[in-house]
Amino acid sequence: MTRILDPTLSDAAAPASLARAPRPHTLRGLTVGLLANGKSNGMALLDGIVGRLRERHDIGDVVRAAKNNASSPMSEEDVERLAKRCAVVITAIGD
Amino acid sequence: MRKVKLCEARPIRLTRPTAWRHYRAVVPRSGIDVGDPWEAIEACYARGWTDGLPVVPPTETLVDAMLSAGPWAPGDVLLHEPVRDRAVTAEKAAINAVMAGCRPEYFPVVGVALQAIGDPAFMLHGPATSTGGSALMVIVNGPIAGKLELNAGANLFGPGARANATIGRTLRLVLLNCLECCPGVLDKSTQGWAGKYSLCFAEDEAQSPWEPLSVSRGVPTGHSAVTVFAAESGHNVLSHGTRDPERLLTGFADALAGLGSLSPGRSVIVFAPEHAQHLRRAGWRRLQVQQWLYDHAWRSLADLKRGGKVEPAFYTNPQLVDWLYRDSPGGLPTRSFVPADADHIAPADEAVRVHRGLGPEDILLAVGGGAAGGHSAFFPSWSRGRSVPFVTKEVPV
16 A cells, blocks of 8 residues: 545644634624625625615624725734624625 | 657656654654555545646655755745635645656745745735636746756647646646635636646746846846746737837737736736847847837727726726826826716727736736747736736745
8 A cells, every 4th residue: 555645734723713703693783894805896795785684683883894905815903893893794705 | 559669767866865854753644545556546536636637646755755855844834825824835835746747856946936926915815716717827037947847948838848737737736735726616717727727937048138037027147036927818929020129019019908808917928039039139128128018008998998898896996097097198087986987988088098007017028939930928917907916036046
């Protein structure tokens, strides 16, 4: 038998950032973050979703953030702002 | 039956024994046990570890040989993709290089090409995943190109040369295997193109009228380097009827200004030696060619609108507004834009020149291809926006 090596990262430690946050049971009154990915219509799509969420779930405040470039990570400031203020964050690509 | 002559295979030697050889003893390597090479190839297919072509089974011996030919320890991170937080170590790169068919001596070029596409400025997440479907172009300069027998001549972008085929292929395998750029899942290329299998070549420095591409980008003369670019499929620019530089370049400018790929993005032009000689005879400098091409590669804003190339969202993006109006007789209009401006063709739009790219430095010039034939190539960037820059890095000695 010959051993061939795994070319994937499946044996690498999972990034800590992938740990899931606790899920809320309701959206009523919660602050919702919107993260557009930097494409042309991402925020337009998210605004449409927020409209529905207001109607159906009576959500609280809305905090908006958009990446400058879809190819880049989001800025640390935006990460902190969304993490501090929001109970849930919705992200979208809108091209 | 005709006899097939096989080339004598060069032996693979471990060239640089180092202390990290003990690495295997302390960090067990994950993998699978197989009975023979055919089973190994099929096992790689079964696990989705290929680009669709068969791979060389990455045995520990071959991977060690690959690692030993580079300056990196197995755990050194050669590429970190920040959007999805994935780190590709030298060992993972070596496994994929073996699978792609690389010889160990290619590994310094493979490693530095991975570092180049991992440069934060390159923003790899875009070209790796976008509907644009770009290929990772690697242009090699300097003495290492000859040493590895990288093709700079006939059939430059086509098959035939092991180093070209396998170095470029390694980058794609790393994207598939390490960054999980599975077609249709994370890699959303609408169509993609064949260059996504592999797109690596050397510049024919002897045929160039100018300093090597790498030197023009700040690398010392005589040093080896790679330059990477996220490229759409190439456009053949054929011209056999003129030696006059302006007439010759008119065909290139026309290709650059095609509405299909017109954008504020960058361009790569690879001049065939024949075309390069015309420019050499005329004494045209690199910057002069870049400037002429930039000046002449434009369409009117009215043309862009006629072709549906201006989207309402462009007017909410200051970068794109700057691109559209940077060569406008009246400068940037002072009034506010409304979405309907994207469709409405005003008389003044006929006089607004929208160039490909933002300046002459956005047009990268290289030389390569067969000695005969007036066939050069233009490769556009992959996005309707600015896309990603060229990145050049020196190959470690």
